[in-house]
Every structure is written in C-alpha cells, then in structure tokens.
Amino acid sequence: MKRTPWPRRGQPAPGTAPARVKPVAKPLERPVRYAQPANEPLFAAPKSVAHRNRRLLDLACGMPCLLRIEGVCNGRTDTTVACHSNLSIHGKAGARKADDCWSCWGCSACHWWLDRGPADALVKEAAFLAAHLLQVIEWRRVSTDTTRTLQDRRAVEWAMSALNGSQAAWVKR
Numbered sequence: 001m002k003r004t005p006w007p008r009r010g011q012p013a014p015g016t017a018p019a020r021v022k023p024v025a026k027p028l029e030r031p032v033r034y035a036q037p038a039n040e041p042l043f044a045a046p047k048s049v050a051h052r053n054r055r056l057l058d059l060a061c062g063m064p065c066l067l068r069i070e071g072v073c074n075g076r077t078d079t080t081v082a083c084h085s086n087l088s089i090h091g092k093a094g095a096r097k098a099d100d101c102w103s104c105w106g107c108s109a110c111h112w113w114l115d116r117g118p119a120d121a122l123v124k125e126a127a128f129l130a131a132h133l134l135q136v137i138e139w140r141r142v143s144t145d146t147t148r149t150l151q152d153r154r155a156v157e158w159a160m161s162a163l164n165g166s167q168a169a170w171v172k173r
Contacts, residue, residue, distance in 0.1 A: 083105070
C-alpha cells in the first residue's frame, strides 16, 4: 500500500498571499466599576509609626534565652537576639515589625521557631507572652542596676513606659 499526502483543498497556490482572516474573539472590555461599599473607607488608613530603640535591642547580646522552647532552645548566649512579637495587637502588620517594646530575648533556634516553626499560632502566642513577662522582669532589674550605663537604663525605661501606655514614651530623646 502506497502512502500519499492528503490533498490540499482551499489552500492558496504557491507564491500567492493568503486571504486575511477575521479575528474570532471579541476585543476585551473593561469591567463595570461598582460603587464603593458603605463599610469600606474611601482612602487607605494611615500606617502607624514604628517605634524603634536600637539600644534596647542591643541589650539582648550575651543574655540568656527567655523563650526556652522545649526541644528547640540551644541555650547559647552568643546567639541571643531580640525577638519581636508576631501579634497584630502589638503593631505587627504585613512587612512591619511590632514595636521594640514588644520584644523578648531569644536564642537563634527559638527565634526561628517563633517566626517560621511548625507550631500552632496559639502555642507560639502563649510562648511569646510568657517570655515577654520574663522580659519585663529583666528590664526592671536592668533599670535599677547602677552598674549599667545610663543609656541602657533609659532604653529600658522607654520600653516600660511604652508598655504602660505613656504617650511621652514615643517622644524621641
């Protein structure tokens, strides 16, 4: 049995231009704009100002981990950093960190667990709030320690007055 090519029907002759084909799809139309719902603001709410205190964060260097997550904590003081809260009530939103007064000292392993670990959000919240309570106790100890520098004591006083809701705490010194 001999194979032959399919016969060409309706094809233009070689060397001639094909006829212009009309587009099948309709051109895109813009979607209808609906009225703004009554419960949504017309303008975006302004972002809150982030309250930062570098001296307060630097106090974490060489301090013990306060998170102490069982099975996670490495107990090394050379990896201790200030771990910020991940709760929206503390100012966390999108790419914005919580204010520095909502931080606690944690080793690198516990910090990783708090930010990216597999635990449930409620477990992480409870662990952070317990560590933050210990952090406030440590800050009180630092604020009364006369061997500490004045800048360290002022940073701690700034954090504690911010936690107490004092608007004077947000004034930059």
